[in-house]
Each structure stands twice: as structure tokens, then as C-alpha cells.
Amino acid sequence: MLDKVYGMTRKEVQQFLDKQVEGVLGDWQLKEKTVSFVTDWGSNMMKAGDSLKEMLGNYVGSVNCLQHLISNGLKDFAKNESLASVISKAKEVVQYVTGHCAPRAIYDEKKKELHGTALIKAGATRFGSNVLAMESVERNEKVLRATVGSAEYDAYIQKQSKAADKAAAVKIKGLINDTSSTLFSDTKWAVDTLAPFQSAIKEVEGDTAKLSDAYYTLQVLNKHVKKIKAVQGSLVHVLEDDDTPVQTQLLALDFVNSGFDEAWEQRTKQACTDMVVAAAILDPRYKHKIDSMPPEDLTRGEAFIEKLAGRMFGQEGQIKATAQLMLYKNDPDKIGAKATAVAATLTGGGLTVSPVMFWKDISHSCAELSKVARMLLFIPPASATSERVFSAVGRVWDCSRSRMTSTRVRKLLFIYFNSKALSRDGAVRDAEDFAKYQEWLDSIIEDEEQQQQQQQQQGEGEEQQQG
Numbered sequence: 001m002l003d004k005v006y007g008m009t010r011k012e013v014q015q016f017l018d019k020q021v022e023g024v025l026g027d028w029q030l031k032e033k034t035v036s037f038v039t040d041w042g043s044n045m046m047k048a049g050d051s052l053k054e055m056l057g058n059y060v061g062s063v064n065c066l067q068h069l070i071s072n073g074l075k076d077f078a079k080n081e082s083l084a085s086v087i088s089k090a091k092e093v094v095q096y097v098t099g100h101c102a103p104r105a106i107y108d109e110k111k112k113e114l115h116g117t118a119l120i121k122a123g124a125t126r127f128g129s130n131v132l133a134m135e136s137v138e139r140n141e142k143v144l145r146a147t148v149g150s151a152e153y154d155a156y157i158q159k160q161s162k163a164a165d166k167a168a169a170v171k172i173k174g175l176i177n178d179t180s181s182t183l184f185s186d187t188k189w190a191v192d193t194l195a196p197f198q199s200a201i202k203e204v205e206g207d208t209a210k211l212s213d214a215y216y217t218l219q220v221l222n223k224h225v226k227k228i229k230a231v232q233g234s235l236v237h238v239l240e241d242d243d244t245p246v247q248t249q250l251l252a253l254d255f256v257n258s259g260f261d262e263a264w265e266q267r268t269k270q271a272c273t274d275m276v277v278a279a280a281i282l283d284p285r286y287k288h289k290i291d292s293m294p295p296e297d298l299t300r301g302e303a304f305i306e307k308l309a310g311r312m313f314g315q316e317g318q319i320k321a322t323a324q325l326m327l328y329k330n331d332p333d334k335i336g337a338k339a340t341a342v343a344a345t346l347t348g349g350g351l352t353v354s355p356v357m358f359w360k361d362i363s364h365s366c367a368e369l370s371k372v373a374r375m376l377l378f379i380p381p382a383s384a385t386s387e388r389v390f391s392a393v394g395r396v397w398d399c400s401r402s403r404m405t406s407t408r409v410r411k412l413l414f415i416y417f418n419s420k421a422l423s424r425d426g427a428v429r430d431a432e433d434f435a436k437y438q439e440w441l442d443s444i445i446e447d448e449e450q451q452q453q454q455q456q457q458q459g460e461g462e463e464q465q466q467g
Helices: 002-006 010-027 043-055 066-077 081-099 101-114 129-139 141-148 151-159 163-177 183-204 211-232 246-256 260-271 274-282 284-292 295-330 339-347 355-361 367-377 384-396 406-422 431-466
Strands: 036-039 061-064
Touching: 010 043, 061 066, 061 274, 066 183, 066 211, 066 260, 081 101, 081 129, 081 141, 081 163, 081 183, 081 246, 101 141, 101 151, 129 141, 129 183, 141 163, 151 163, 183 211, 183 246, 211 260, 211 274, 211 284, 211 367, 246 260, 274 284, 274 295, 274 367, 284 295, 284 355, 295 367, 355 367, 384 406
Parallel strands: 036 061
Antiparallel strands: none
16 A cells, blocks of 8 residues: 555565554553564565564564454355355345335334344445344344235335336345245355354454464364365265255355365464464463364474573573473473362363463462463454454544543543453452442543643633733
């Protein structure tokens, strides 16, 4: 974009981005605290992340946003004409019913009668929202059939004075209620195929998601892809009593033979880096799964941990961290972990503290490995959290509130996001904690009021001097 608008070379664009990132981190005094850079899959941003290694002492590596990877994977799948046609039909139905007053009113009435739900429009930027749109069509089959099959909808068709408008209304009725239409069976197949990817996007976008979650999310999706390939790869596997229309079965066969699994495999190889595997090894929530890790993943993950420890603590610290890692894997009670926490790591459930707190609690007995683990487990797998900040800024600092100072905006955002964090289960543990939080909130508001008064007094003083 910059090279086209300003005539810059690619090298100059890269240098510009590097300088901007370094400047922001310097202004916010984050150079010593930054350990990773989470970005999308743009080549310039990926290179900018790599260049941070030279300017940041604690930098461990860049992370390519997993949400973007899964969305791009879904876009790869949609290049198949069969799947693209299903998505297009579902979106067309949703857009027509929700975008025209009479059909929408009829749908709302039938929705109440049949206990349906709202139709969801696909977003313009998030491809995963297409899955949500198809889910809403599949879920509301009865409501949609009742809508276009009603006398009110027939009357609506007859009222259309323009031939194009009448043809559009008739087309939607045919898509939904025509006996030859396979809209709902096709949509069900598409949802069954793609829904796990949308669920994964939602999981990794969460505020509490960790880099280690990326590894096991990819493992789950890889198994799903293999299952699709095995079950849908041949019509021989379709049961004789299966009532799925042949047209839908052929559509599924065409999709499976499109090479979608090979495209997905290439993307997962890009995302499953050594750092991601290392985080998965050190997350106590997944400790019981270490033995089932592919040997090659375990080897490269452990090598990354040892290399990072050597960079942070030198050769002596690297040796200590390696020994502590062996104890963590084989005999965690010898590294100072509490008995309840050890039991939780062995079964994969019941861990009552966060992974970061698990390592903080035993930092006195395995300082080197604890610091490595906390550094990796602080890294999120996606850039969604920062993108939510941009969205919040747009809502708070819009055209009608453009005169607000940047200080006030920062405080409003600080209150907004920390209020959400404190409202989570277990965040505010008792009345004393809540009282401290309320006292802090009151002080923020009081400081803001004092600042406004000072600014007002200063403005009045300047006006008097000018007069």
C-alpha cells in the first residue's frame, strides 16, 4: 500500500514499519517488557516482527495470528465451487429475508410461533461469519419454510410491481420450499464441515487464550480434516439408509477431492512453530498430553525451551532449566508444585490456578524454567484482543465526542477493559476486594474531574489575558 501511494521501495516500506514499531514501543516504555509480536499474515508485518529481535533484548519470536490463519483456511475451502455455491445461497436467503420489511415481519411472526431464532448476516471482513449465517439458516428451517409458505408471503409476491422484484421473491421461495431444492441438506453438510473451524476461531480470540492453546486447537482441526477426508471421500461410505440427497453427497465428494486437506496442511505447518510447541509443553493444563505428542514435536519444543533458557541465563542456567524440565515432565512434585496442582496436571482437569500462576507459585524452586514458562504463556495466540481495543476506541472517540482529550479516552478504555476483567468469575473474591476496586474507580473519576476543572480555569485565564 505504502509503496503504491508514496512510491517507496519494499525495503523502504520495511524500514518505515520497523521505525514506527520501535518508536511506539519506546514512547510507551515497553522495549524491556516486549517478548513477542503477534500479527497477521502480511509479509511486511511478519518481517517487522522478525526485525524486532535486533532491537529488543527479551524478544523470543513473532507469532502469526491463529485467527487469521483459520479464516484464511476457510477462504481456501471456499475456492471450491460446490462449497461457494452453498455459502452464496444461504447468504442470499438471509439478506433477502432480513433486508425486506414484509418478509422480515412475516419471519418474526413465524419465529415466535415456532420458537425460532434470529437470522445472522455474514460480516464483510470476518469470513467465519459465513458459517454463523449458514448455521442460522439450518437452525431455522421450519421458520423459513413457514415464512415463504404463508398466504402473507404469496400476497407480498403479488404486490411487487416490478418484474425483477417479483422474480427475486419467487426465487427465495423456490430456494427454501421447492421440492427439488437441497438448500437445507447442503447447508447442514457445510455447517458440519466448517463449524469446528468457526468454534476454534472463537476459542483463540478469547481474552484468556494462550499460545499453548494454538497447538491443541490445530491438532483438533487436523483430526477433523482427516475425518472429513475419510468419511466423505467416497460414496461407498454413505450408509444405505442415509436420507441425504444424492446432490448433496456429490457436492461433498467434489469438495473432498478438491485438495482442501493439502491446503490446510500447508497452513498448519506455518502456524505450528517451535515456540508454539514449547508453550504447549509448559502449560500444566496439557501436561497429561505430553506423552501423546508426536516425537518430532516434543524434540523441537524441548530444544526451543533449552535454547531460550541458554539465551536468558547462560550455559549454567540452561543446564538447570533442562533438569527442571525433566522433573516437570516425569516427577513434578519434586519441583515444588503443590499436591493438588500436580494431581490436576496428571489428569488434565481441576487446575484451580492459571498456568502462569502455577509457574509463579514454584518459581522459588525452579526459577529458570518458571521464567521461561511464564514468558511463553503470557503470549496470546491471536491479535483479536488488540483489535478489540481499536474497535472500542472507535466507539468511545467518535465524531460526536471528538473534543475529548487523549488522557480521558485512555482512562475510559482502562476502566472499560479492567471492569470486564474484574467481572469474570473469581476476579473479585470478596467484599474487601470489591471495596478496593470501587475506591480505585472513584479516584480515577475524581482525578478526571480535577483535570477538567484545571483545563477550564486555564482556558478562562487565557481568555482574560487576551481581553
